[in-house]
Amino acid sequence: MHGEAKKLHLIEEILKIENDALLAEVETVIARSKLYTVKRRSFKDFAGMMTDSEVTELEKIIEEGCEQINEDDWK
Numbered sequence: 001m002h003g004e005a006k007k008l009h010l011i012e013e014i015l016k017i018e019n020d021a022l023l024a025e026v027e028t029v030i031a032r033s034k035l036y037t038v039k040r041r042s043f044k045d046f047a048g049m050m051t052d053s054e055v056t057e058l059e060k061i062i063e064e065g066c067e068q069i070n071e072d073d074w075k
Contacts, residue, residue, distance in 0.1 A: 017023045050058070 014023075014026060017026065
């Protein structure tokens, strides 16, 4: 189920709720979700997180894993 369809489904389910306590819980969840906004991060925010040796090791792993051709994969 994709974004808009999922939202419509949730709205339909919320409209069916008759229990006031359950409805209050749903309201609480929605209110809490507004407290934790996700900030877009720049790639620069991750600069310096790895040591030079970790970067070298990661580059080596990528080169070894990405530059392999398995002829059987094409069959």
